[in-house]
Amino acid sequence: MYRKTYLEVNCENLKNNIINIKQNYPDYEYYFGVVKANAYGHGGYVINSLIEGGINYLAVSSLEEAIKLREYNTEISILILEPIHLQYLDKCIKHNITITVSNVEYFRELLTISLPQKLKIHIKLDTGMSRLGIKSSDELDKIISNLPNNPNLVLEGIYTHFATSGINDKHWDNQLDKFKEITKNIDLSTIPIVHMGRSLTLVNHAKIPFCNGIRLGIVMYGMSQNMPTPTGFKAFLRNIRNNHRKKKLHISPTTTTNNLNLQTAITLYSEVIELRKIQANDFVGYGAEFIAPKETIIATIPIGYADGIPSNIKHVVINEKLYKVVGSICMDMLCVSVDDNVKLYDKVTILGGDKLPVKTVANECGIKTYNLFTGIRNRVPRVYKNDDDYIEIEY
Ligand SMILES: Cc1ncc(COP(=O)(O)O)c(C=O)c1O
Structure with a gap:
């Protein structure tokens, strides 16, 4: 990879x-x-x-x-x-x-x-x-x-x-x-x-x-x-x-709660590949959809809609903190408004983990969890964690 x-x-x-x-x-x-x-x-x-x-x-x-x-x-x-x-x-x-x-x-x-x-x-x-x-x-x-x-x-x-x-x-x-x-x-x-x-x-x-x-x-x-x-x-x-x-x-009885104790298995990761300071009124990305209200630090992350993430994804997590996606997401990149705690090559969570559970992200983006799971494209390598072993597979 x-x-x-x-x-x-x-x-x-x-x-x-x-x-x-x-x-x-x-x-x-x-x-x-x-x-x-x-x-x-x-x-x-x-x-x-x-x-x-x-x-x-x-x-x-x-x-x-x-x-x-x-x-x-x-x-x-x-x-x-x-x-x-x-x-x-x-x-x-x-x-x-x-x-x-x-x-x-x-x-x-x-x-x-x-x-x-x-x-x-x-x-x-x-x-x-x-x-x-x-x-x-x-x-x-x-x-x-x-x-x-x-x-x-x-x-x-x-x-x-x-x-x-x-x-x-x-x-x-x-x-x-x-x-x-x-x-x-x-x-x-x-x-x-x-x-x-x-x-x-x-x-x-x-x-x-x-x-x-x-x-x-x-x-x-x-x-x-x-x-x-x-x-x-x-x-x-x-x-x-x-x-x-x-x-x-005569609708047959149903139950809406159960005792299942399940966990999702996926976490989608990326990293910070660029950091830049922009000034008030500078814009970010296609269509100039985001215009900075003040001096802002922008982190660029190499993941976009061609990787299968929803175009209206709202947040990512860097160092345990939620940051807002700004501007429209591109085919292969997205931009996030961050602070000085974020460093070049920091790991970024796009989906999964405590802060971005699949269900929450699906709800925020107005799509079904089915779409979110199945949307992630094959150009994103899968890394399988089995106990402490990791194996990478490209489909
Ligand atoms: C024929 C059939 N059976 C079972 C399933 C599994 O459905 P679910 O993911 O809701 O359990 C599907 C999913 O589309 C299906 O098409």
């Missing part, structure tokens, strides 16, 4: 998160680690820490992602959550990758291909999100009844994806009902893995009795999804209104 801008990833934190999640929610057989988008920005290297913590299946969004992960682990099962082009099935077989079947035409085509070896499939049901999946019991029955026509196709799983948390909304219940309706003619207990939930399902709902798998995404990376109960008169009124709605619409 020549430019000292990098993302440090604490592998122990990730492993401990999984252990903690499993301690709190021990009733599943399959804990899928959703590691698409380079493991939510953390990098594929982390999969072994997740597996050490207890993840026993991985899920990604593309064949590229699945094959890339084989560099780090050749054993663990990997499910691709989107349909892949069927001409690449040989790669799935070679790398022991499970595919998703999400419509009948796709399945029909799959049946015409002679498979040299077993290929695991999971059937995806569309229970309401309207993006992927089998929509009716007729369609599902067609697939199930045709499975014996290709003895190398192994039906290992069936799943859907929830669009909402189900807290104060009926969509979640409707999706669950739809799942039951689509699968009404099949005995779910004959399918090895039934998985519907994601992080929010895990923490907000009681376990769905017929599901033995859960797909963990954001929660693994340290976001407990704990929502402290709001207080005050407005919250009191909102609560009455929500409870009334829940009763009226």
Whole structure:
């Protein structure tokens, strides 16, 4: 690494998160680690820490992602959550990758291909999100009844994806009902893995009795999804209104707090590469968006929007102190108004640590934590901390 801008990833934190999640929610057989988008920005290297913590299946969004992960682990099962082009099935077989079947035409085509070896499939049901999946019991029955026509196709799983948390909304219940309706003619207990939930399902709902798998995404990376109960008169009124709605619409009970004790694993670092004193009325950066009201010390930091940080990031931390970002951030640099305590080459924290937690920064920038995690580009090297060892990887 020549430019000292990098993302440090604490592998122990990730492993401990999984252990903690499993301690709190021990009733599943399959804990899928959703590691698409380079493991939510953390990098594929982390999969072994997740597996050490207890993840026993991985899920990604593309064949590229699945094959890339084989560099780090050749054993663990990997499910691709989107349909892949069927001409690449040989790669799935070679790398022991499970595919998703999400419509009948796709399945029909799959049946015409002679498979040299077993290929695991999971059937995806569309229970309401309207993006992927089998929509009716007729369609599902067609697939199930045709499975014996290709003895190398192994039906290992069936799943859907929830669009909402189900807290104060009926969509979640409707999706669950739809799942039951689509699968009404099949005995779910004959399918090895039934998985519907994601992080929010895990923490907000009681376990769905017929599901033995859960797909963990954001929660693994340290976001407990704990929502402290709001207080005050407005919250009191909102609560009455929500409870009334829940009763009226028969919305199933949910919980918004949990006992998870998770930690995020990432800290994004850079350094001060220039310091300059500017005078009152001097401007900083493109568009002259910041005009100094008085003599000001400006530190220049080599990280910008091309590294994936939000363009409206507000603060950085240098020597344990928060400093304000001034001017518009550039493609590769940003400027900070500092004081004389800041020295050339001081380490700068852009994201993470006590003062810039992921959730706070996401809220300040008006984006979701998902965007913040997955936004960090691959040109930022990842440095993995495992006990006291550090290993640097460029993706
Ligand atoms: C199909 C599927 N399952 C599970 C997840 C994980 O979701 P979360 O990060 O909310 O747990 C995702 C994330 O986008 C997804 O697309």
